[in-house]
Amino acid sequence: MSEQAQAQPDDDHVVLGKLTSPHGVKGWLKVYSYTSPMDGILDYASWMLRQGSSLTRASLVQGRRHGKGLVVQLHGVDSREAAEALAGADILLPKAELPELDADEYYWHQLxxxxxxxxxxxxxxxxxxxxxxxxxxxxxxxxxxxxxxxxxxxxxxxxxxxxxxxxxxxxxxxxxxxxxxx
Structure with a gap:
């Protein structure tokens, strides 16, 4: 199996992870990744963020490993307050943007x-x-x-x-x- 992603009720998107909390004062956020390897989530430059029933597009400026997790900087998120507003959001990707797998490989959401x-x-x-x-x-x-x-x-x-x-x-x-x- 290649990258893993958790399924959710939306048939068009797959959940790749979650923004958990702010990191520092410049708008960085901690990320909990459901992908394997963990930093596979950083391969996607554009994410959909789901907070409740709201979906918004977010662009990844940069991301890196930090300790046992990941931290990211998103375009337009440049303060701790802006990061706090996004804490708890699910990170989604349209299923159509997932890479093609070999014939005998499957994403978890497919199984x-x-x-x-x-x-x-x-x-x-x-x-x-x-x-x-x-x-x-x-x-x-x-x-x-x-x-x-x-x-x-x-x-x-x-x-x-x-x-x-x-x-x-x-x-x-x-x-x-x-x-x-x-």
């Missing part, structure tokens, strides 16, 4: 919501979300009682070719090699 079935055709539920671990990414599959299996969560490793046998975005189905009792 979330897929129906997960075993190679035998037994429905396990839907991908709720994914998270990183040291070894591999993990999918949280939420069972749905109306699909003939108990409504429970399962943690499945995202291992293409081993656990994940096929991803079909057109039909919205992911086929896995997984014991439903596990």
């Amino acid at each position: 979330e919501g897929l129906r997960v079935v075993t190679r035998e055709g037994l429905a396990l539920g839907r991908v709720g979300y994914l998270f990183e671990t040291g070894a591999n990414d993990v999918m949280v599959v939420k069972g749905e009682a109306d699909e003939g299996i108990e409504a429970r969560e399962r943690l499945l490793p995202y291992l293409p070719g081993e656990v994940v046998l096929e991803v079909d975005l057109e039909t919205g189905v992911m086929t896995v090699d997984w014991d439903p009792e596990f």
Whole structure:
């Protein structure tokens, strides 16, 4: 998997991170990035900022690693007060601006919501979300009682070719090699 991004209700945008708080007095902001690598968010010069139901465009002047996180300077944000007004905003990018991936790579937002079935055709539920671990990414599959299996969560490793046998975005189905009792 390439860059990760969290999905949200908007079908046209993907959330790349969040502006958390001001950094200094010249308008810089701390950023919590959902991308992997963390500083991948700095590859995009233009962001959409979402505060409540409001969307505004922001231009990245510069950004860099700072300690264990990131800090950025946005065009027109040149005081601590201006930065405080943006603290808490989600950083969005139109999905159309995401780089093309290879045929066997997917963004997390593409996998979330897929129906997960075993190679035998037994429905396990839907991908709720994914998270990183040291070894591999993990999918949280939420069972749905109306699909003939108990409504429970399962943690499945995202291992293409081993656990994940096929991803079909057109039909919205992911086929896995997984014991439903596990």
